[in-house]
Structures are given as structure tokens and as C-alpha cells.
Amino acid sequence: MxxxxxxxxxxxxxxxxxxxxxxxxxxxxxxxxxxxxxxxxxxxxxxxxxxxxxxxxxxxxxxxxxxxxxxxxxxxxxxxxxxxxxxxxxTLDRGSLRIACHPASSGFFLPKVLAEFLKGRPDVKADLVMRSSQVIEDMIASQEFDIGLAETPRQRSSIRIEPFRLECVIALPEQDPLASKDVLTPADLENYPMAMLFSDHPDTLATQRAFAQCGATLNRRFVLRTSLPALPLVGAGLCGAIVDRITAATSPAPGVVFRRFTPVIASSIALLLPAQRPASILTTAFRDYLRQHLVQVENTLISTG
Amino acid sequence: MxxxxxxxxxxxxxxxxxxxxxxxxxxxxxxxxxxxxxxxxxxxxxxxxxxxxxxxxxxxxxxxxxxxxxxxxxxxxxxxxxxxxxxxxxTLDRGSLRIACHPASSGFFLPKVLAEFLKGRPDVKADLVMRSSQVIEDMIASQEFDIGLAETPRQRSSIRIEPFRLECVIALPEQDPLASKDVLTPADLENYPMAMLFSDHPDTLATQRAFAQCGATLNRRFVLRTSLPALPLVGAGLCGAIVDRITAATSPAPGVVFRRFTPVIASSIALLLPAQRPASILTTAFRDYLRQHLVQVENTLISTG
DNA sequence: TTCAGGCTATAAATTGGATTTATATCGTGC
DNA sequence: GCACGATATAAATCCAATTTATAGCCTGAA
Known part of the structure; x- marks a missing residue:
């Protein structure tokens, strides 16, 4: 014994x-x-x-x-x-975060939020990748990653979805006379040179529909893969741009002002979490933190400078 | 907290x-x-x-x-x-034994006792050394070794001593006519060729005294450092020998018989243990085991074959 | 739909081991 | 010889773990 x-x-x-x-x-x-x-x-x-x-x-x-x-x-x-x-x-001083984000949030938004969250937590490991929204969906469903930020996918049982409705905005050179307006319409931008995403992108499609409905001519001068490079083009006075709210809210954009647009072009961004399995404490905390920042972006008013 | x-x-x-x-x-x-x-x-x-x-x-x-x-x-x-x-x-299945023994016990007695004790205890480590009795005394006092078997030293506070009184015996070739006697005297061995230890050894001194007291002549044919090599000499019919009881009791001695001797020549052998510090369980068990064997040797009667 | 049977949670009573209280014994040093 | 500091033991006490009893919830079968 x-x-x-x-x-x-x-x-x-x-x-x-x-x-x-x-x-x-x-x-x-x-x-x-x-x-x-x-x-x-x-x-x-x-x-x-x-x-x-x-x-x-x-x-x-x-x-x-x-x-x-x-x-x-x-x-x-x-x-x-x-x-x-x-x-x-x-105490959230240990753990790992595997985060997958879509292009628009990968430039400044997520890195900034992550940096703030990890401040003073040297032992927390983070894996941050940028992928297309479709790929992110699978990475979350398969539990390869803990948190995804992407365009809202269709409902799936393997993913929990928290959507946020984020209005796109118009970026203009700050000297442009149009900058005096609070809200712009397709008529205001008649034949105005614009930087926009590729033709498939929902925001591009929605913009084209908006212009067509008003009978206004859309002048697509620049076609881009992400909104971020539009900002220096706008800052240089070469064009305006349709920019998603996340990029607009967090990216440095000297010489650029943002204005609202009607009809509203809303991109639906979502937090994606693996269903079934419990999230780690750290993931839960970061999810809360990220959600809070998304709500903040959602609610920030675009004010006339 | x-x-x-x-x-x-x-x-x-x-x-x-x-x-x-x-x-x-x-x-x-x-x-x-x-x-x-x-x-x-x-x-x-x-x-x-x-x-x-x-x-x-x-x-x-x-x-x-x-x-x-x-x-x-x-x-x-x-x-x-x-x-x-x-x-x-x-369960005595683990531990180490550091044993120091004097020459007479190192040949067969202690190895045999140790072998028996360690049977079925593969994880017990043993360190068995042979040294002169004086050196053993110091090795026990300094706690380098756990158990010593040596000629009885004077009392020291750093050593616990358990003495055993062991009569020396006479080894004779089994064919020798003297072998018919139960007990031999110096007179019986008058000028009989003998193998004995070096002159300083207490047993040698005692033997010389015994012969002198009887006025008998002691014929020291062989002088040895230990008793063990005397046995083959005796077995070969070259001599008799004064042999300590431990050697006599445990060594193989073909063609040799042992007889008692008067006056009794007793060597005082002792178990030596470090004082002050507690012994390990294994050491205690082995000490008991060894003591038991010494008592057995002490009590074994030399019977006429 | 309902019911049986699986799971877990909670409250109250019980138990048992750890702890305290109280006391005895032994040695040492003054 | 006596105070002091050590350890051991017995009895009382306490607290955490456990059991008993019960309720809620979900699933699968009738």
C-alpha cells in the first residue's frame, strides 16, 4: 500500500x-x-x-x-x-491569440487594437494574418484561428457571427470645394475622378448602383485592391475615393477629409468566432476589446472639419 | 493572491x-x-x-x-x-551501504553476508572497502562510511562500538594425528611448523605469550599478512596455523580441520558505527543482519570432524 | 407530447482530518 | 533547583470535504 x-x-x-x-x-x-x-x-x-x-x-x-x-x-x-x-x-498575462483579418482592417485598425491590448503583456503570443474574407471564414470554421474579422459571411453552424454595419465614406482632398458639404450625393460627384476597389467588390457594385439610380456618371479613375492606397492619391488631389469606415477611421491621411454619402453604402463587417469549442480567456477578452473598438468606429460621426 | x-x-x-x-x-x-x-x-x-x-x-x-x-x-x-x-x-529496496572491513573479514565473511543481504534488492548500492582496523576507525568517525568491521578500537565519542569476542582456532591438515584431539595446547604444538600473522599482530603476540608460559617452542614457519593464505598451506600439509574465527568459519579450506586452543586467544572484533548522526534504514537493517551473523560465528562450536 | 434516464448544481446534514487547547515530560543553563 | 524551550499526547474544536436529498435541464423513446 x-x-x-x-x-x-x-x-x-x-x-x-x-x-x-x-x-x-x-x-x-x-x-x-x-x-x-x-x-x-x-x-x-x-x-x-x-x-x-x-x-x-x-x-x-x-x-x-x-x-x-x-x-x-x-x-x-x-x-x-x-x-x-x-x-x-x-490575469490575461499568458496565452495566445490567433487572429485572421481581412485586408481593410489589416493595415492599421487591427494592428493598433492589438498593440493596445497587448501593452504590458509580454508573455502573450499573437499570430495575426491577413486573408480574404472567404478564406478567413474557413480558418475560423476549422478552428485554426480564434478570431476573424471579415466581411459578413452567410450563417454557418461552425461559426458564430457578430455583424457590424459600417457606412462607407467619401475621401476628398481637403482643398476641394466639395469638402464644404456634410453629405455628398452621386450628383455632387458627377464625373468626379474616383479611386475605387475592383469591380467585384460589393462596395464598388453598390456605388455603381447608386450612381446609376441617380443617373450620374461615375468616373473610375483608379482601380485598387484595398482602400488604403487611395488615401495618398486623394491627398495629392488626384481624385476622390469611396473608402470603408475602418480604413477611414484609423489610417493616417494627410490632406484628406472624409464626408458621408447618400444613398448609404454599408459594408457589413463581422467578428467571426469558432462555434462549439469554448474560447480561451484571452480570446474572450480580446474579442470584447475588439468589439468595443468596432462599436466605436460604427458610432463615430464623420464631422465637417 | x-x-x-x-x-x-x-x-x-x-x-x-x-x-x-x-x-x-x-x-x-x-x-x-x-x-x-x-x-x-x-x-x-x-x-x-x-x-x-x-x-x-x-x-x-x-x-x-x-x-x-x-x-x-x-x-x-x-x-x-x-x-x-x-x-x-x-521496504529496504533502495539506499546505499558504505562498508569498511578489516582484512580478516574481507575475504569471504563480509562478501557472503552482503551478498545474502542484497539478494533481490537490485536498486541498493554498496561500497565495500578493505582497510586496516586503524584506518576503518577514522573512516567511521568521519562518517565517510556507515558500518565498519574491525578490531575493537578504544572508546571514542564519535564511534559507537559493538564488540564480539572471537576465539582463534588452530588449523591442521586433516590427516595429521593431532586432528584427533578436540583441544590443542602449546605443548601439543611443540616445534610444530606454523603459519602465523606478522609479529605486531595481537594474535601473534598472544600466541607467543601462550607458548612462552608453557615453556613450549613456537615454530613460525610462515609469516603472513592475513590468515586466509594459511589455509592452502595447511591443506597441503606444510604447517598448522593460528586462524581468526571469522576466516575459519567462512573460508573454503579443503583438507583442513579446525581445533580449539588453550589458553584461549581471543581477538576482539567490533561493529563500528558513526555516533551522533542517525543511520539510514538500510544501514540499520544491514547492521542487524551482520550482527546476527557475528553472533552466529561467535557461538558456533568447533566440532571434531 | 410526455416520460424515463442521463447529466449537473445547490442546500443542508454529516463526517473526518487538521488544528487548537491543555498538559506532561525531558534537558539545558543559570 | 528552577525557569525555559523543546516535543508528545489527549481532548475539544473547527473546517473543509463528502453525502444525502433535491431540482433543473436535455435527450431519446414511447
């Missing part, structure tokens, strides 16, 4: 060995002398042999006691490391 | 993770379901975060729970090894 030792027994034994005395140990352990005395006696009973030789009312550790001390220290140290590590999960 | 985990909590958690269910775990742990349920809840409270997501009355482990499982297994394994090792001390 093997002995059955408890952590408390190991701690008590260690302290008795360190101090060389039961009374002394009882003081540092904030217990009474009999408590320690009986606990040591119980350990000895469990082990089946004595750890100390008692003579003249003093304790002398046996060779086995010295060996046991080394073992006990290792067990206690191991447990201590575990406890420390586990409590770091609770 | 760091959490304070117990072994029982770790064991319980591990079982819940393994079986994937509190009810199932409670069965294998031979406890009731609420006991396990509250214990898991308490672990979560201590850690400060949940390890399982409860939905539909089922548990799903969080990523942190998987990590915690690995940690818990390591702690438990470490403790398990400790417990196993410590209980081996109790």
Missing part, C-alpha cells in the same frame, strides 16, 4: 527540515506546535518509517529525511510553477 | 478531464457526483476563472483546462515518483 501524501504535509515537512525544529516551523507556518508535531508523526506513519530521530526532545533528520526533502522541494516547486502559470491565464 | 491547490483537487480534475464527465469521474473516484461537482467548482473559484463551459448540463473543457491538465499530470507524476521512491526506503 503506497503512502498518500498531501501538499500540506510536504510543506510542513519542508519547513521543519529548514528550521530544524518543530516549534520554529510552527511559528513560521502560523500553526501551533502540536499541529506540526502530529502532522510530522502522520507523515512518518504513512511512509512506514521515521524521518527524525528523537532524542533529548530534539529532532535529528535521518538520511531518508534529507532525500525526502529534495523530493518534496521538487514536487512543491512543480506545483508552484503550475499555480503561477494558471493564475497568469486569469 | 495565488491559488492554493491540493493534490486531491488535481486528482479530481484529472479524472474529470479523462472521463469528460463529472458523474463518470465520481464513479471511478468512488465519490458522489456532488462531491466532485463542488470540488471542480472550488478549483475554478481558486483559479479565478472557469475550466469548463457548462451548457445543456454537459461540460466542455476550455483551452485553459487542457493546459491545466498537462500541468496537473506533471505534478501528480512527480509526487507519485516521490511516494514510490520513499516507500522503497521502507
Amino acid at each position: 503506497l503512502p498518500n501524501l498531501t501538499i500540506r504535509q510536504l510543506q510542513t515537512f519542508r519547513e521543519v527540515m529548514r528550521s530544524g525544529s518543530i516549534s520554529e516551523a510552527s511559528r513560521t507556518l502560523l500553526r501551533t506546535q502540536p499541529a506540526v508535531s502530529t502532522m510530522i508523526a502522520n507523515i512518518e506513519k504513512e511512509l512506514g518509517f521515521n524521518l527524525f530521530v528523537r532524542e533529548h526532545g530534539r529532532l535529528t533528520p535521518s538520511p531518508e529525511a534529507h532525500y525526502f526533502l529534495e523530493e518534496a522541494e521538487e514536487v512543491l516547486d512543480r506545483l508552484d510553477r503550475t499555480v503561477r502559470t494558471m493564475s497568469e491565464f486569469g | 495565488l491559488p492554493n491547490l491540493t493534490i486531491r483537487q488535481l486528482q479530481t480534475f484529472r479524472e474529470v478531464m479523462r472521463s469528460g464527465s463529472i458523474s463518470e469521474a465520481s464513479r471511478t473516484l468512488l465519490r458522489t457526483q456532488p462531491a466532485v461537482s463542488t470540488m471542480i467548482a472550488n478549483i475554478e473559484k481558486e483559479l479565478g476563472f472557469n475550466l469548463f463551459v457548462r451548457e445543456h448540463g454537459r461540460l466542455t473543457p476550455s483551452p485553459e483546462a487542457h493546459y491545466f491538465l498537462e500541468e496537473a499530470e506533471e505534478v501528480l507524476d512527480r509526487l507519485d515518483r516521490t511516494v514510490r521512491t520513499m516507500s522503497e526506503f521502507g
Whole structure:
């Protein structure tokens, strides 16, 4: 029959060995002398042999006691490391984040949010990748990644979706006379040189529909893969641009002003989370943090400068 | 404030993770379901975060729970090894013996006793050295060695001494007419060729005194450092020999018979143990075992063959 | 739909091991 | 010889773990 030792027994034994005395140990352990005395006696009973030789009312550790001390220290140290590590999960000081984001958020928005979130958490690992929205959907469904930010996909049982409705805005050179208006219409932009995304993109399609409905001519001067490079073009006075709200809210854009547009062109961006499996504490915290920032972008009014 | 985990909590958690269910775990742990349920809840409270997501009355482990499982297994394994090792001390299956013996016991007696004692204890280490009795005394006093067997030294506070009085015997060729006698006297051995130890040795001195007292002539044909090589000389019919009891009792001696001698020449052999420090369990057991064998040698009658 | 049977959670009662309180014994040093 | 500091032991107490009892929830079968 093997002995059955408890952590408390190991701690008590260690302290008795360190101090060389039961009374002394009882003081540092904030217990009474009999408590320690009986606990040591119980350990000895469990082990089946004595750890100390008692003579003249003093304790002398046996060779086995010295060996046991080394073992006990290792067990206690191991447990201590575990406890420390586990409590770091609770304080968000440990863990890993696997984040997949779509092009528009990958330039400034997500890096900024992530940087803020990780400030002061040197032991948190992060894996941040940029992919097309379709690919992100699969990466979340397959649980390769913990959090996705992409254009809202159709409902799938393997993904939890939190959508945000973000109006696109018009970027204009700040000197342009149109910048005096709060809200622009297709008529205002009749034949105005514009930078826009590729033809397939929903925002492009929606813009074309808006112009067509008003009978206005859309002048697509620049075709881009992402909105970000439009900003320097606009800043240089070469064109205006239809820009998603995330890019507009976070990217540096000297010499550019943003104005609202009617009819509203809303891109539906969503937080994607793997369904079924629980998220880690860190993922949950970052999800909350990210959501908060998205809500903020959603609610920020575009004001006339 | 760091959490304070117990072994029982770790064991319980591990079982819940393994079986994937509190009810199932409670069965294998031979406890009731609420006991396990509250214990898991308490672990979560201590850690400060949940390890399982409860939905539909089922548990799903969080990523942190998987990590915690690995940690818990390591702690438990470490403790398990400790417990196993410590209980081996109790069953004498582990430990080390450092034994120093004097020449007479080093040839056959101590190796035989040690071999018997270690039978079936593959993990016990032994260090057996042969030294002069004076050196052994110091090696025990300095606690370099655990057990010494040597000629009885004077009292020292750093050594505990257990003396044994062992009569020397006469070795004779079995064909010799003297072999018919039970007890020999110096007169019987008048001018008989003898193998003996060097002149300084107490047994040699005592023998010389005995012969002198009887006015008998002692014929020292062979002078040896130990008694053992005397036996083949005696067996070959070249001489008789004064042999210490330990050598006589345990060494193979074909063609040799042993007879008592008066006046008695007694060598005082002693078990030497370090004072002050407690002996290991294994040392204590071996000391008992060795003592028993010494008593046996002490009490064995030399019978006429 | 309902019912049986699986799961988990919670409250209250119980238990048992750890702890405290109280006391005895032994040695050492003054 | 006596105070002091050590350890051991017994009895009382306390607290955490466990059991008992119960309720809620979901699933699958009738």
C-alpha cells in the first residue's frame, strides 16, 4: 500500500527540515506546535518509517529525511510553477491569440487594437494574418484561428457571427470645394475622378448602383485592391475615393477629409468566432476589446472639419 | 493572491478531464457526483476563472483546462515518483551501504553476508572497502562510511562500538594425528611448523605469550599478512596455523580441520558505527543482519570432524 | 407530447482530518 | 533547583470535504 501524501504535509515537512525544529516551523507556518508535531508523526506513519530521530526532545533528520526533502522541494516547486502559470491565464498575462483579418482592417485598425491590448503583456503570443474574407471564414470554421474579422459571411453552424454595419465614406482632398458639404450625393460627384476597389467588390457594385439610380456618371479613375492606397492619391488631389469606415477611421491621411454619402453604402463587417469549442480567456477578452473598438468606429460621426 | 491547490483537487480534475464527465469521474473516484461537482467548482473559484463551459448540463473543457491538465499530470507524476521512491526506503529496496572491513573479514565473511543481504534488492548500492582496523576507525568517525568491521578500537565519542569476542582456532591438515584431539595446547604444538600473522599482530603476540608460559617452542614457519593464505598451506600439509574465527568459519579450506586452543586467544572484533548522526534504514537493517551473523560465528562450536 | 434516464448544481446534514487547547515530560543553563 | 524551550499526547474544536436529498435541464423513446 503506497503512502498518500498531501501538499500540506510536504510543506510542513519542508519547513521543519529548514528550521530544524518543530516549534520554529510552527511559528513560521502560523500553526501551533502540536499541529506540526502530529502532522510530522502522520507523515512518518504513512511512509512506514521515521524521518527524525528523537532524542533529548530534539529532532535529528535521518538520511531518508534529507532525500525526502529534495523530493518534496521538487514536487512543491512543480506545483508552484503550475499555480503561477494558471493564475497568469486569469490575469490575461499568458496565452495566445490567433487572429485572421481581412485586408481593410489589416493595415492599421487591427494592428493598433492589438498593440493596445497587448501593452504590458509580454508573455502573450499573437499570430495575426491577413486573408480574404472567404478564406478567413474557413480558418475560423476549422478552428485554426480564434478570431476573424471579415466581411459578413452567410450563417454557418461552425461559426458564430457578430455583424457590424459600417457606412462607407467619401475621401476628398481637403482643398476641394466639395469638402464644404456634410453629405455628398452621386450628383455632387458627377464625373468626379474616383479611386475605387475592383469591380467585384460589393462596395464598388453598390456605388455603381447608386450612381446609376441617380443617373450620374461615375468616373473610375483608379482601380485598387484595398482602400488604403487611395488615401495618398486623394491627398495629392488626384481624385476622390469611396473608402470603408475602418480604413477611414484609423489610417493616417494627410490632406484628406472624409464626408458621408447618400444613398448609404454599408459594408457589413463581422467578428467571426469558432462555434462549439469554448474560447480561451484571452480570446474572450480580446474579442470584447475588439468589439468595443468596432462599436466605436460604427458610432463615430464623420464631422465637417 | 495565488491559488492554493491540493493534490486531491488535481486528482479530481484529472479524472474529470479523462472521463469528460463529472458523474463518470465520481464513479471511478468512488465519490458522489456532488462531491466532485463542488470540488471542480472550488478549483475554478481558486483559479479565478472557469475550466469548463457548462451548457445543456454537459461540460466542455476550455483551452485553459487542457493546459491545466498537462500541468496537473506533471505534478501528480512527480509526487507519485516521490511516494514510490520513499516507500522503497521502507521496504529496504533502495539506499546505499558504505562498508569498511578489516582484512580478516574481507575475504569471504563480509562478501557472503552482503551478498545474502542484497539478494533481490537490485536498486541498493554498496561500497565495500578493505582497510586496516586503524584506518576503518577514522573512516567511521568521519562518517565517510556507515558500518565498519574491525578490531575493537578504544572508546571514542564519535564511534559507537559493538564488540564480539572471537576465539582463534588452530588449523591442521586433516590427516595429521593431532586432528584427533578436540583441544590443542602449546605443548601439543611443540616445534610444530606454523603459519602465523606478522609479529605486531595481537594474535601473534598472544600466541607467543601462550607458548612462552608453557615453556613450549613456537615454530613460525610462515609469516603472513592475513590468515586466509594459511589455509592452502595447511591443506597441503606444510604447517598448522593460528586462524581468526571469522576466516575459519567462512573460508573454503579443503583438507583442513579446525581445533580449539588453550589458553584461549581471543581477538576482539567490533561493529563500528558513526555516533551522533542517525543511520539510514538500510544501514540499520544491514547492521542487524551482520550482527546476527557475528553472533552466529561467535557461538558456533568447533566440532571434531 | 410526455416520460424515463442521463447529466449537473445547490442546500443542508454529516463526517473526518487538521488544528487548537491543555498538559506532561525531558534537558539545558543559570 | 528552577525557569525555559523543546516535543508528545489527549481532548475539544473547527473546517473543509463528502453525502444525502433535491431540482433543473436535455435527450431519446414511447
